[in-house]
Amino acid sequence: QGVAPKGWNSDSCLIGSFIMQKTCSYSGGCLEPAWDKSLSGLCLFHDQGNGGDDESAALVWQTARARCVSAHAVFSGWHFPKDEEGFKGLAFAGTAVFDGAVFDGAVRFLGTVFKDFVRFDGATFNGNARFWHGIFEKNASFANVTFRGEAEFGGAGFSGSALFNNAGFRQLAGFGAGPDGSFLASWLYAGTNVSDAPVVHLCSEGVQLIV
Numbered sequence: 001q002g003v004a005p006k007g008w009n010s011d012s013c014l015i016g017s018f019i020m021q022k023t024c025s026y027s028g029g030c031l032e033p034a035w036d037k038s039l040s041g042l043c044l045f046h047d048q049g050n051g052g053d054d055e056s057a058a059l060v061w062q063t064a065r066a067r068c069v070s071a072h073a074v075f076s077g078w079h080f081p082k083d084e085e086g087f088k089g090l091a092f093a094g095t096a097v098f099d100g101a102v103f104d105g106a107v108r109f110l111g112t113v114f115k116d117f118v119r120f121d122g123a124t125f126n127g128n129a130r131f132w133h134g135i136f137e138k139n140a141s142f143a144n145v146t147f148r149g150e151a152e153f154g155g156a157g158f159s160g161s162a163l164f165n166n167a168g169f170r171q172l173a174g175f176g177a178g179p180d181g182s183f184l185a186s187w188l189y190a191g192t193n194v195s196d197a198p199v200v201h202l203c204s205e206g207v208q209l210i211v
Contacts, residue, residue, distance in 0.1 A: 028077050028100070051081025051104060061085070068092050075101050082127075087112045098123050106149065109134050117160075120145050131156050142167050 024030035024043035032043035037056075044050050044060060051057045061083050067073045068087070071094035078101045086108035096118045106127040113135040121143045128149035139160035145167045 026077050030077075045075075045078045048079045048102070050079055057081040057083065065090060068096075070094060073097070077101065080104065080107065083107075086110075086130075091115060092118065095119075103127065103129070106130060111135075114138070114140065117141075125149060125151070128152060133157075136160065136162065139163075141165075 022034045022041065024032045024034055024046055025041035026043070026046045030043055030046060032045060034041045035044040035047055035050075037049060037052075038044075038047040039049075040047065044056060045063065050060050060078075060081060064075060064078070064080070065087065067075075068090050073092060073094065073096045076097055076099040078098070080101060080103045082105035086106075088108045088110045089112065091113040093115055095116045096114060098118075098120045100122045101120070102124045104126050107125060107129055109129075109131045111133045112131070115137050117138045117140070118136065119141045121141055122145065123142075124146045126148050128151075129147055130152045132152055133155040134153070134157070136156065136158045137160070139162075140158065141163045143163055143165040145164070147167065
C-alpha cells in the first residue's frame with residue numbers, strides 16, 4: 001500500500017506528480033481554493049461562516065479592498081462579514097460586480113467612487129447600506145436587491161442611470177435633499193415595489209409633509 005505524499009488530504013487530488021487543491025464549490029464558478037473551515041466546500045470569500053473569527057473576516061475585507069484597482073472587480077456571491085470601514089473613501093478603477101453578494105451588518109460606501117459600471121443585482125444588505133456622498137460616474141444597477149436596513153444615498157451623485165427594479169426596501173430609502181432643502185426619500189414598506197413607492201419630502205420640523 002502506497003504512502004500519501006506530505007500535504008495530502010481529502011480535499012486534494014493527485015495527478016501525475018502534482019497535487020491539485022480542490023476549488024470553491026460556488027455555483028456561479030470560482031477558482032479560489034476551498035476553505036478548510038467550510039462545510040460546503042466553499043472558499044473563504046463565499047462561505048457565510050467567514051465572520052466567525054477576526055482573522056478570517058479581516059482577510060475577506062483586505063482582499064476585497066485590494067481588488068478595487070482591478071479593471072473588472074468581481075464579488076458575485078461573496079459573503080461580507082461585519083466591518084467598521086467597508087469600502088469607505090475608496091475608488092473602483094473599473095467595473096464592479098456584486099451580484100448576489102450578502103453584506104452582514106451595516107456596510108459603508110461613504111464617499112466611494114465608482115468610475116465605471118457597478119452592479120449589485122440580487123445582493124442582500126442585512127444592515128444599513130450607507131452610500132453617503134458616493135460618486136457613480138457610469139450606470140448603476142440595484143435590481144432585485146434586498147435592503148433589510150436603511151438604504152442611505154444622501155449626497156450621492158449619479159452621472160449615469162440608476163436602476164432599482166424590483167428592489168425590496170424594508171425601511172426608509174434616502175436620496176439626498178429636495179428642492180426646498182428637505183430630505184428626499186422613498187417611503188417603502190414590506191411588499192412594495194420601488195417603482196410604485198411614494199416619494200416624500202421630509203421637512204426638518206417634521207410637519208407639513210409633502211407626498
